[in-house]
Amino acid sequence: MTNTRTTEQWQAADAAHFLHPFTDFKALAGKGSRIITSADNIYLWDSEGRKVLDAMSGLWCVNVGYGQRALVDAAARQMQELPFYNAFFQTATPPAIELAELLAEVTPPQFQHVFFSGSGSEGNDTVVRMVRRYWDLLGQPQRQVIISRHNAYHGSTMAGASLGGMAGMHAQGGLPIPGIVHIEQPYWWQHGRPHGLTRDEFGLVAARWLEDKILELGAEQVAAFIGEPVQGAGGVIIPPATYWPEIQRICDKYGVLVVSDEVICGFGRTGRWFGCETFGFRPDLMTFAKGVTSGYVPLGGVMVGDRVARALIDQGGEFNHGYTYSGHPVACAVALANIRLMQQLDLVAHVHDDVGPYLAQAYATLREHPLVGDAETCGLMGALLLLKDKAKGTPFPEAVDIGMVCRGHCFREGVIMRAVGERMIIAPPLVITRSQIDEMLALIRRCLDLTLADAQRHGWLA
Numbered sequence: 001m002t003n004t005r006t007t008e009q010w011q012a013a014d015a016a017h018f019l020h021p022f023t024d025f026k027a028l029a030g031k032g033s034r035i036i037t038s039a040d041n042i043y044l045w046d047s048e049g050r051k052v053l054d055a056m057s058g059l060w061c062v063n064v065g066y067g068q069r070a071l072v073d074a075a076a077r078q079m080q081e082l083p084f085y086n087a088f089f090q091t092a093t094p095p096a097i098e099l100a101e102l103l104a105e106v107t108p109p110q111f112q113h114v115f116f117s118g119s120g121s122e123g124n125d126t127v128v129r130m131v132r133r134y135w136d137l138l139g140q141p142q143r144q145v146i147i148s149r150h151n152a153y154h155g156s157t158m159a160g161a162s163l164g165g166m167a168g169m170h171a172q173g174g175l176p177i178p179g180i181v182h183i184e185q186p187y188w189w190q191h192g193r194p195h196g197l198t199r200d201e202f203g204l205v206a207a208r209w210l211e212d213k214i215l216e217l218g219a220e221q222v223a224a225f226i227g228e229p230v231q232g233a234g235g236v237i238i239p240p241a242t243y244w245p246e247i248q249r250i251c252d253k254y255g256v257l258v259v260s261d262e263v264i265c266g267f268g269r270t271g272r273w274f275g276c277e278t279f280g281f282r283p284d285l286m287t288f289a290k291g292v293t294s295g296y297v298p299l300g301g302v303m304v305g306d307r308v309a310r311a312l313i314d315q316g317g318e319f320n321h322g323y324t325y326s327g328h329p330v331a332c333a334v335a336l337a338n339i340r341l342m343q344q345l346d347l348v349a350h351v352h353d354d355v356g357p358y359l360a361q362a363y364a365t366l367r368e369h370p371l372v373g374d375a376e377t378c379g380l381m382g383a384l385l386l387l388k389d390k391a392k393g394t395p396f397p398e399a400v401d402i403g404m405v406c407r408g409h410c411f412r413e414g415v416i417m418r419a420v421g422e423r424m425i426i427a428p429p430l431v432i433t434r435s436q437i438d439e440m441l442a443l444i445r446r447c448l449d450l451t452l453a454d455a456q457r458h459g460w461l462a
């Protein structure tokens, strides 16, 4: 659809009818949305014709960048041939079968089966149903509890938001649902540094919170542990290298299933195909969405490892769960084109060997900035911690929403970053080049300088 109305007309119709996700409706209606009308490669254009560098890949999803013809053609072809058929009643479509086969090829070897959903949230609903079904089949129906982490994000459905550890979400709608408990996140700045622990020491401490919780509940009650390899929406919290291997050891010891939520980390984001490969653990289940289609159309799902698949398949009996769009042929055709394009472009190696290390080096230089207490990256995810006094590690007072001040400058200067509290985060398209990283860094540096000038002018540094 072309840009057929003025910005004001779009904003008025938007305010009149469209309730946006995670939005204060009243505040937005007073201000007006920014209308995005077109995109190419790593750039967006708004209805005023302004060009913006999209350092968030849409919403952590447009991994191959905008305007990739192969994905568009795959969708158009599939829509002509067979726009929809379901997978419920002993039927299947060629794109869904081929995608299942290709996913088995690009995921770690324990994954030979997939259950499709329409989104990451639905994928995590499937996870809850499936792990409980698994333990039922094994004759241990009391193994119900799933352990997750505070500040995790696993989606916005009842189960997704319950698995997530966002206090603001739990406060609305009576969450979490029963049988989901949370341990503390592996965030060194918050929980390790104040106690004088090195990152690696803290990684072990944080993993052992899981063991404490398993022992407190009784291992015979615990079905699974779920985590994002790197917490995305929580602020790009990169765990110490010691964390995930210790989580794996603990889960193995007590027979607890490991679920890796790869909705953000999957499909190359961390410099390997999946985040579990970067962090050295071996999940039994893996949720994916976003990067599977580079966001061109909605698709999600759960990779089912052999341990769970064997129980589900060999024991027989119907799994009473599924979605109209499980294995949607158009979504699967686009995912096939997307993954094949990633293979053709050797995009995972591009992140691992080239732009990932280049971004890490560029981010390290930002540590010299007076506002930046820490600058971390993992593959093509990055976080800047903005501090009032970096020498002492003092945060800004809560009344100063420093992240939102910085984000405002980003909007005006033409780069999209996300603010999570005092963490400024990025996850640019994986096709980004070194010179585009230079361009992005110049914009980020400028926004940090403007934020610093605000802080000085308002006396926030005193």
Ligand code: PXG
Pocket: 059, 119, 120, 121, 122, 124, 153, 154, 155, 156, 160, 228, 232, 233, 234, 261, 262, 263, 264, 289, 290, 300, 418
């Ligand atoms: N798991 C993870 C790890 C996610 O990041 C979901 C599940 C849910 O996926 P769906 O497709 O149902 O949205 C996500 C989604 C943000 C932000 O502000 C992040 C997500 C969604 C919306 C906003 O960073 N991640």
